Amino acid sequence: MALEIVLISPKYLKKETLFWNLSYALEETSKMWRQPIRSPSYPLALPLIASLIQKVKKDCNIQIIDENVHPIDFSNVKPDLVCITANTLQIERSFQIANEFREKTPEAKILLGGAHFGNSKDYEIIEIIKEALNYVDSIVIGESDNLWENIINDFERKKLEDTYTCDNIPQLDKLVLPCFDLLPLELYLFRNLQASRGCNRQCSFCTVNPNLRLKPADNVIEEIKHLRTIEHNKNIEHRSIFFSDNLLNPLNHSELNKAKELMEKLIKYKEKRYLQDKLTWDGQVDSKIGMKEFDELLNLMARSGAQRLLIGFENFYFYKDSEKISLSQMKKNFLNAVKKVREKGIDVIGSFMIGFDEEADSIFDETYDFINESGLVLAQITVLTPFPGTSDFRRFQNEKRLLKCSWNKYDCTNFVFSPLESINNKQIQYYKLLKKIYDDTNIEKRKRKRQEHMSSEAINLFSEELIIKSFQRVSDYLI
Ligand code: B12
Structure with a gap:
């Protein structure tokens, strides 16, 4: 009998506070495209x-269920193996799903992996692993590309380990085409593709693997063609692509050449x-x-179809010491980056984070x-969030500054740790900042300012408006 495998992405239990849930954009495009x-x-x-x-x-049937677009019909899914992917905001729902499978199909084995577990089995995530092992059979830490032979062998021998860890970082030089045909592609707004993995900046708040690897350019093109062919065969119009990870963040000559x-191509x-x-x-x-x-x-980016680049400015004080330049020089450099990108006809989304110990009150x-x-029309401002596996998580845990709260609070709009100043004060100041930034009059002013660098003809104003309104909705909900 073929092995029945179900791969699941749990739903976000509370979407209202997620900037990138893009709820307004989803509603409006559903109306415009006349499909959900x-x-x-x-x-x-x-x-x-x-x-x-x-x-x-070879002998297996795989089904993908993304609970954010489709509910799980527990009475009809009878898997031998359940694989759940979860970031921190999905972890509580993933425990509920695991419980439900344990009740309905107790013979099924359940694996859990994803961003919530970081990249390595460091001592500070031991408690996180223990918590999850109450619900599932195995946890996979980090990238799983090289682990599947072991996992499937152990599963078939009924000897699954509690944890699997990626000790041998995948090099991404072989072509692996994701099974996009198993997804209901029509239900998604844009297409997420990886041209690279990891990031060598190693920011203290980020969970991304510290080893930057770029996929061979030909393989990226093959992946795009593969995706476009499936869209074409399913009669779905091509949708815009989002390149995840920092391929476009080359730090040395060889990486720069690969990006070029x-x-x-x-x-x-x-x-x-x-x-x-x-x-x-x-x-x-x-x-x-x-x-x-x-x-x-x-x-080259502009000529290849780049519409928008998200620049992680994060927090002036976060860079201050490591960059060893004055605050005013840094701001000048940041402004210059925005101008340069726009002058090529590519718009900028600015990403900022507040809540660092080093920051002055004036942040x-x-x-x-x-x-x-x-004139950053699109700006994302979040609260520093020490996700498991990051060095901030480790530090706040050691300093006993992590608050005891539900994982659902890790939505990047809450202080889940004690800041050096009063938490209430910081939280209120954060809300006030959001209110000012997403105020219509202010947005209009920033649009005018942007014209100094870039004409509005180059901008996809329709999708921009959808993002603005989605962000405003989050901000209205929070305040
Ligand atoms: C693309 C992306 C998005 C996209 C698309 C999200 C989506 N539906 O996947 C958008 C822009 C919508 C988005 C939104 C958000 N995102 Co996001 N996003 C990413 C990004 C850049 C890439 C994710 C990706 O596609 N990776 C590619 C896959 C192949 O890698 P992977 O998931 O890690 O999977 C590998 C392993 O983890 C493992 N694995 C994964 N699952 C499983 C399961 C099993 C059973 C096994 C065995 C193995 C396994 O195997 C895989 C192959 O090796 C990551 C950063 C990153 N590089 O991971 C952040 C990231 C996932 N996002 C993050 C966050 C915080 C968010 C938001 C909450 C931000 C916000 N405040 O709005 C929202 C969530 C709302 C939402 N609706 O999704 C955080 C999550 C951190 C955490 N611990 O929770 C990340 C890690 C970035 C960070 N700051 O560190 N995001």
């Missing part, structure tokens, strides 16, 4: 894992109009993108002023 659009993007881990499992186990090579792909694909994409970069050595890369005003001065 239920989630920003699919959980990429699941089609990838499906493909990795198929490589080591990818852009050149994307340009060729775009010119050939594969299945009429007009290719547009968004991605993430860091503020160094304004440096002269990245000029050519930016040109709220400084962030506000910077966003206005640079």
